[in-house]
Amino acid sequence: MSCELTQRYVPGYLDGELDLVRTIEMEAHLKGCPVCAQELESLKALRAGLQRNSLAYAAPAVLREHIQSSLREELSGTDAREGKSGWWPSLNIWQLAGAFALLALISVTSWQLTPRLRAPSSDQRIAAEVFASHVRSLEANHLMDVASTDQHTVKPWFDGKLDFSPPVEDLASNGFPLVGGRLDYLEGREVAALVYQRRKHLINVFVWPDPSGTSSTQTIESRQGYNIMKWSRGGFQFWAVSDVAPPDLTEFVHLLQVGAPPQTK
Amino acid sequence: MTVFAAGNKKDALAVLQAGDWKAARSTEVPGAATRERFEQVVLPHLDAAYNLARWLTRNEQDAQDVTQESFLRAFRFFDGYQGGNMRAWLLTIVRNTCYTWLHQNRPSQSAVEFDEEVHSSESPGDANPEIQALASADKETLRRALEELPEVFREALVLRELEGMSYKEIADVTSVSLGTVMSRLARARTRLRQTLGAALGKES
Numbered sequence: 001m002s003c004e005l006t007q008r009y010v011p012g013y014l015d016g017e018l019d020l021v022r023t024i025e026m027e028a029h030l031k032g033c034p035v036c037a038q039e040l041e042s043l044k045a046l047r048a049g050l051q052r053n054s055l056a057y058a059a060p061a062v063l064r065e066h067i068q069s070s071l072r073e074e075l076s077g078t079d080a081r082e083g084k085s086g087w088w089p090s091l092n093i094w095q096l097a098g099a100f101a102l103l104a105l106i107s108v109t110s111w112q113l114t115p116r117l118r119a120p121s122s123d124q125r126i127a128a129e130v131f132a133s134h135v136r137s138l139e140a141n142h143l144m145d146v147a148s149t150d151q152h153t154v155k156p157w158f159d160g161k162l163d164f165s166p167p168v169e170d171l172a173s174n175g176f177p178l179v180g181g182r183l184d185y186l187e188g189r190e191v192a193a194l195v196y197q198r199r200k201h202l203i204n205v206f207v208w209p210d211p212s213g214t215s216s217t218q219t220i221e222s223r224q225g226y227n228i229m230k231w232s233r234g235g236f237q238f239w240a241v242s243d244v245a246p247p248d249l250t251e252f253v254h255l256l257q258v259g260a261p262p263q264t265k
Numbered sequence: 266m267t268v269f270a271a272g273n274k275k276d277a278l279a280v281l282q283a284g285d286w287k288a289a290r291s292t293e294v295p296g297a298a299t300r301e302r303f304e305q306v307v308l309p310h311l312d313a314a315y316n317l318a319r320w321l322t323r324n325e326q327d328a329q330d331v332t333q334e335s336f337l338r339a340f341r342f343f344d345g346y347q348g349g350n351m352r353a354w355l356l357t358i359v360r361n362t363c364y365t366w367l368h369q370n371r372p373s374q375s376a377v378e379f380d381e382e383v384h385s386s387e388s389p390g391d392a393n394p395e396i397q398a399l400a401s402a403d404k405e406t407l408r409r410a411l412e413e414l415p416e417v418f419r420e421a422l423v424l425r426e427l428e429g430m431s432y433k434e435i436a437d438v439t440s441v442s443l444g445t446v447m448s449r450l451a452r453a454r455t456r457l458r459q460t461l462g463a464a465l466g467k468e469s
Contacts, residue, residue, distance in 0.1 A: 055408060058315070245306070
């Protein structure tokens with residue numbers, strides 16, 4: 001027994017690559033055609049086997065380091081580009097990695113030996129704290145003290161816990177829903193941390209009073225895949241940190257600065 | 266809530282409406298900023314890149330070398346990247362780098378051994394025992410069966426089943442038509458089922 005549709009449409013049906021009309025036709029056809037139905041089951045079993053056994057290879061951690069090192073070397077314009085065409089001996093990579101490790105060791109050591117000479121700027125210090133707090137909030141499962149998508153729930157929650165009332169705005173209609181808030185500790189004081197979401201990514205926004213603040217926006221830095229931006233508005237200082245793509249974070253900060261556009265009803 | 270409504274909107278807008286992430290980092294030298302951006306948008310696809318290289322070279326150390334070379338090439342082309350599907354863009358480079366490497370280092374292997382355009386009519390055999398056999402296939406058997414596939418079939422299956430790519434993405438990465446992608450996937454699956462059927466038949 002055979003069916004002319006089996007080879008033509010069953011794989012596309014399995015892969016979700018048929019157009020809507022053909023998909024509906026195949027759904028009806030599969031109910032009445034044992035050949036196609038069995039072929040579909042076999043293909044599904046094959047897929048399940050491939051996926052259940054996690055046959056995908058993950059890159060070794062050392063490879064990421066090697067790539068980052070070689071990018072730096074590429075930029076520094078050493079003879080690696082022209083001198084050696086194509087495949088680099090792996091010895092070179094190790095030497096390079098060693099050199100970087102040594103460099104890192106030296107800079108860490110000298111940093112520790114001369115703390116007064118190399119005191120980081122205030123922004124750098126806050127950025128480091130913001131970064132650490134963001135990572136901690138994700139790792140320690142302490143993202144939110146108040147979980148709510150309602151700005152009128154989140155804002156009053158801070159009353160009595162802080163000596164200021166942080167501005168809270170929901171940006172759900174812009175694709176950045178507010179998911180909650182918590183108290184955090186930065187720069188030796190209690191601050192409000194607002195948690196927003198962008199698809200599966202989380203954005204922490206830290207807010208505290210800063211009457212002297214200027215209104216400019218600054219990209220402070222990116223580290224380990226996280227980006228940090230700071231700005232001031234209305235007597236508050238804001239710091240946002242997230243692993244969302246830089247353009248998304250820029251858009252998010254922009255929305256918080258100018259307020260979400262009014263929704264037409 | 267109108268906390269943000271009043272005040273110096275202009276200053277903020279001037280920075281943000283430029284829309285250029287690099288412009289906001291005016292203190293950076295251009296090269297370092299490009300590298301940071303590259304690491305942000307390209308490096309997250311490292312696992313996908315390594316996975317493809319690992320399946321095409323079938324060797325861990327070779328896959329590492331090829332992946333590293335691919336990222337260097339991607340970095341050199343990065344200025345020309347116009348947006349779009351980053352993973353497909355990177356995997357295209359990885360694939361080309363793999364084949365260049367295979368050609369240089371393992372010239373005895375011929376990349377394409379089969380007539381692409383002939384649709385397969387090979388029957389994988391009786392289905393019910395086959396479903397049970399596939400369902401119980403262990404990882405090592407599956408891995409060996411996939412490694413034994415000719416490269417063009419192997420890469421199509423890896424991109425489809427392990428990376429979850431659409432036919433269109435696979436067509437872009439492998440520089441062939443949609444019809445060829447469908448034909449290769451069909452033949453890859455048929456061959457894999459035959460290999461597995463033989464391997465599992467021997468065991469039982």
